[in-house]
């Protein structure tokens with residue numbers, strides 16, 4: 158009894174400490190530095206436990222990252238063992254065995270020619286590295302003008318200055334500064350929200366023509382890179398039209414524009430393969446950025462796969478003094494690389510196959526939610542999906558921002574045992590890859606109930622006619 162009281166007291170203390178001293182990501186100014194978000198206490202497999210003791214399905218796998226699931230003993234043990242062996246080495250002067258081994262294994266999985274890796278601390282720093290590498294390479298080649306970056310509306314590429322400048326969601330940009338003068342944004346390749354008057358079958362042509370127009374207007378000699386998530390993740394799981402990525406890639410090749418595939422979400426099993434670019438989309442990018450699932454979220458690690466050809470070109474240049482002055486204290490971290498190696502073992506030893514085998518059931522179970530009148534579209538690929546709610550299905554008008562329908566659904570689902578990733582009028586689902594078909598059924602049933610309860614609330618509050 159007394160013990161219980163003590164635990165409760167400690168929990169309240171933690172809430173107060175967080176509220177008083179913790180600044181969380183993406184706060185609104187009205188609550189910045191004064192916010193206690195729901196606290197998680199534990200995790201096991203696809204489940205997490207919150208401070209109230211509720212067991213919840215981890216619908217978004219943390220932040221699209223806990224691919225191998227929570228509480229994997231093998232991953233914890235390998236981290237402890239590596240920390241006891243060599244906890245850190247300076248990548249400026251030395252290297253370590255896990256980094257060397259991991260580089261070889263990743264090169265084996267990446268599309269042909271992407272045989273080098275630069276390690277970072279996460280996805281933003283991976284994108285930042287790829288962009289700075291493009292700038293550096295063009296400087297060395299005497300093409301100082303060729304540095305514009307082409308991104309897309311709806312994209313999310315990170316929270317460092319340059320990577321954030323590529324972001325294409327209005328909420329990400331409105332109150333923040335950025336290097337906008339270095340970026341050109343194309344349309345979001347979202348078939349559900351394609352422009353009026355553009356038929357589905359013509360949408361791909363429309364997007365490709367738009368890119369071609371930018372190349373002709375701006376000039377290929379000024380464009381250094383095109384950056385794209387193969388499936389746009391935080392923008393609402395946008396699966397582009399068939400052939401879109403390959404056609405854009407071809408235009409990049411013809412115009413000597415580097416194609417950077419941002420696979421921070423899509424790699425390490427989310428689409429059933431270590432990298433999705435080649436296996437899923439038939440793409441051969443010049444660089445691939447990755448993070449998140451590379452360690453299943455157990456350690457902050459990211460990186461960029463770089464085509465050896467690009468490095469060879471630099472080596473052949475006569476600029477022996479030109480230095481790629483870019484590095485991170487924790488590049489090639491031995492503990493991160495060790496856990497990534499073990500994580501890769503898990504993926505190769507059945508997890509990729511499992512992800513591929515359950516993804517059809519995952520997609521069809523969620524697709525069935527389109528029966529609900531609040532749901533405008535359910536879309537996805539592999540083990541990532543998005544349920545998009547609309548105020549009415551004729552105009553597909555999204556429910557206005559202040560209704561935050563995703564958050565309402567999440568609140569109900571948490572009561573019922575499921576964590577959802579709410580995104581304005583959308584709910585994004587990307588569970589640990591270990592999820593079974595039975596657990597997918599549980600997840601879909603809770604989500605359905607959460608949406609039904611939200612519909613009831615909206616009608617009762619007079620916000621929606623149903």
Ligand SMILES: Cc1ncc(COP(=O)(O)O)c(C=O)c1O
Pocket residue numbers: 278279280281282284313314315316386390391419420421422448449459
């Ligand atoms: C596609 C993509 N790129 C980059 C990032 C940034 O990664 P990080 O938060 O690890 O810096 C994210 C994060 O969600 C992402 O989804």
